[in-house]
Structure formats: C-alpha cells, structure tokens
Amino acid sequence: xxxxxxxxxxxxxxxxxxxxxxxxxxxxxxxxxxxxxxxxxxxxxxxxxxxxxxxxxxxxxxxxxxxxxxxxxxxxxxxxxxxxxxxxxxxxxxxxxxxxxxxxxxxxxxxxxxxxxxxxxxxxxxxxxxxxxxxxxxxxxxxxx
Amino acid sequence: xxxxxxxxxxxxxxxxxxxxxxxxxxxxxxxxxxxxxxxxxxxxxxxxxxxxxxxxxxxxxxxxxxxxxxxxxxxxxxxxxxxxxxxxxxxxxxxxxxxxxxxxxxxxxxxxxx
Numbered sequence: 001x002x003x004x005x006x007x008x009x010x011x012x013x014x015x016x017x018x019x020x021x022x023x024x025x026x027x028x029x030x031x032x033x034x035x036x037x038x039x040x041x042x043x044x045x046x047x048x049x050x051x052x053x054x055x056x057x058x059x060x061x062x063x064x065x066x067x068x069x070x071x072x073x074x075x076x077x078x079x080x081x082x083x084x085x086x087x088x089x090x091x092x093x094x095x096x097x098x099x100x101x102x103x104x105x106x107x108x109x110x111x112x113x114x115x116x117x118x119x120x121x122x123x124x125x126x127x128x129x130x131x132x133x134x135x136x137x138x139x140x141x142x143x144x145x
Numbered sequence: 146x147x148x149x150x151x152x153x154x155x156x157x158x159x160x161x162x163x164x165x166x167x168x169x170x171x172x173x174x175x176x177x178x179x180x181x182x183x184x185x186x187x188x189x190x191x192x193x194x195x196x197x198x199x200x201x202x203x204x205x206x207x208x209x210x211x212x213x214x215x216x217x218x219x220x221x222x223x224x225x226x227x228x229x230x231x232x233x234x235x236x237x238x239x240x241x242x243x244x245x246x247x248x249x250x251x252x253x254x255x256x257x258x259x
C-alpha cells in the first residue's frame with residue numbers, strides 16, 4: 001500500500017498555530033481520518049508546535065525567529081499516521097517535562113505541563129531527538145476508525 | 146460574535162460565552178479580557194458557556210485554571226457549561242472534570258450559584 005505524505009513549512013510564530021491546524025485538518029480529512037483520531041492528531045500537533053514556539057524559541061531574537069521555520073511532515077500508511085516536526089530552536093525534550101500538577105497550577109506556582117501530557121495521552125508514541133542542530137519530534141497515531 | 150461575549154447578570158454573577166477555537170493564538174487575549182471584566186465589574190461567580198467552542202488546546206485549559214484561581218481569591222466560583230463532546234473528552238483526559246463544576250446548560254449553572 002502506498003504511503004500518503006504531505007509537507008509544509010510554517011513560521012515560528014504563535015499566529016501560525018491555527019494555520020498548521022487548518023492545513024493538517026484539510027489533508028487528514030482527505031485521507032479519511034475522522035472524529036476522535038482527527039481531533040487527537042490535530043491537538044497533539046498543536047501542542048508540539050506551540051512548545052516549539054514558546055519553549056525552543058523562548059530566548060531567540062526576532063531575526064532568528066523570522067529566518068527559521070517549523071517543518072511539518074505527515075505520513076499515512078494503512079492505519080498509522082506519523083507526524084514529524086523539525087525546528088532549529090533550543091533543544092526541548094518533551095520527556096524532560098514533568099507531568100502537570102493541579103495543586104501547583106491552582107496555587108499559581110506552575111503554569112501548564114498539560115501540553116506534553118496531552119501529546120503523550122492522545123498519541124500512541126512520541127519520540128524526540130536532536131540531530132545536527134535540529135530538533136525532531138516524531139508522533140505516531142494508530143487510527144481506531 | 147468573535148471569540149468572547151460577556152453578560153453581567155448583577156449581584157457579582159456573569160456569563161462568558163466563548164466561541165471558535167481556543168488555542169495559543171487567542172487564549173492570552175481571552176484571559177486578559179476576562180480578568181479585566183472580572184476586576185472591573187467586581188464579578189465573583191462566573192459561568193463559562195462553551196457551547197460554541199469547537200476546539201480547545203492546553204492554552205485554553207490554562208485560561209480556565211487562571212480564572213478559577215482568580216475567582217477563588219475573591220471567594221467566588223467558576224462553573225462551566227455546554228461542553229461539546231470532543232472538548233469534554235479532552236477535559237477527561239487531563240482529569241479536569243474533577244476540578245471544575247460542569248453543567249449541561251447555562252440555566253443550571255447559573256442556578257447552582259444559589
């Protein structure tokens with residue numbers, strides 16, 4: 001069976017996050033991805049891209065943000081969707097992020113931790129590596145429908 | 146309606162109608178506007194009506210937690226109503242359904258303030 005694949009680059013900017021969602025949703029729907037599977041992939045990808053912008057480029061100046069990009073590659077083979085995000089920001093390993101702590105969040109002592117938790121909960125596998133100065137995040141989703 | 150409309154019901158009670166997608170691109174602005182509304186109008190009890198919210202990322206959840214914290218500081222309450230199934234499922238994944246009081250309708254949520 002042939003592999004379906006799409007690739008697109010996006011700017012390092014939070015205003016690009018909705019564009020990523022629209023691009024991904026349009027293509028996944030065309031591939032027949034539906035309902036909870038669709039929502040899970042869109043949300044996991046949103047969280048991964050948000051982490052790149054908010055964390056990997058937290059200390060970057062405007063020139064670097066403007067010249068860099070987030071490369072999104074999505075593949076589907078049979079009932080498995082693979083999402084790959086590449087960027088050249090600071091390394092950011094999702095596994096180094098502690099699980100969200102509701103008490104600390106409510107006390108205002110820690111904001112978030114939910115994004116990585118969602119990525120891990122909604123996808124079947126998350127892998128991160130830093131290679132040749134590039135962060136590569138790979139997420140796998142086994143489709144249920 | 147864009148992403149936010151607010152209704153002051155008097156006696157420190159209000160309803161915030163949210164719409165569309167609540168992602169990182171819009172959540173900061175929503176939080177800022179709601180915090181300003183709560184302080185300016187002296188709101189203690191707020192209902193978040195999410196009937197028109199089709200998509201919510203962790204940025205949206207952070208807004209809800211920040212609102213809950215602010216209202217608790219004022220000895221008030223935050224109630225959520227009309228969650229769509231897709232959004233409700235994510236509340237369940239993060240186990241936020243135990244943190245928030247969630248109602249099926251706006252009327253029920255308002256009544257619960259007493």
